[in-house]
Amino acid sequence: MRIGTLLATLIPFLMVAWPVSAETNKPPEPAAVARGTKLYEKYCLACHGEKGAGEAVAPWAKSYNAAPALDNSMHTWHHTDEGLAKTILKGARAGSRMPAWENTLTTEQARDLVAYIKSLWGAWELSCQGPRHMMCLRNRK
Numbered sequence: 001m002r003i004g005t006l007l008a009t010l011i012p013f014l015m016v017a018w019p020v021s022a023e024t025n026k027p028p029e030p031a032a033v034a035r036g037t038k039l040y041e042k043y044c045l046a047c048h049g050e051k052g053a054g055e056a057v058a059p060w061a062k063s064y065n066a067a068p069a070l071d072n073s074m075h076t077w078h079h080t081d082e083g084l085a086k087t088i089l090k091g092a093r094a095g096s097r098m099p100a101w102e103n104t105l106t107t108e109q110a111r112d113l114v115a116y117i118k119s120l121w122g123a124w125e126l127s128c129q130g131p132r133h134m135m136c137l138r139n140r141k
């Protein structure tokens with residue numbers, strides 16, 4: 001078997017079999033979404049916009065670190081629940097405008113925010129969330 005063929009067989013398998021928490025790919029709990037909505041409005045909306053639509057940026061502001069959309073219009077659904085909670089608590093890459101919220105929010109609250117973010121996605125993004133996203137994008141007609 002050629003190495004290319006082997007990888008082509010193995011990679012999609014690994015992406016589906018990759019261990020992720022039981023929550024990833026599952027619809028969020030309505031109670032968690034309700035709590036997350038309040039937190040979102042208080043701490044996140046100012047940057048990430050109404051219903052996670054993202055920050056509008058003037059086309060000439062190329063180097064501005066805009067807050068991305070968290071709904072299904074960008075790639076937030078490529079991340080697992082754990083990955084998103086980690087970004088919320090620890091912040092994004094160094095130098096980013098995305099703050100680390102670990103001194104303000106508990107892990108539970110970060111999970112509620114993840115629930116809210118997931119409520120902004122469609123059924124397809126939910127089922128393709130996390131390691132499955134590559135395979136889903138490739139198979140999308």
Ligand code: HEC
Nearest residue numbers: 043044047065066067068075076087088092096097098113
């Ligand atoms: C001061 C503006 C600002 C605030 C307030 C803010 N963010 Fe962000 N956020 C950003 C920026 C900018 C990024 C892009 C990260 C980068 O620089 O790569 C980001 C990235 C993210 C990401 C990663 C998205 C992805 O698709 O990878 C998540 C999740 C996120 N923020 C959630 C939140 C949540 C939840 C809150 C509220 C608790 C919040 N943010 C508050 C600016 C902000």
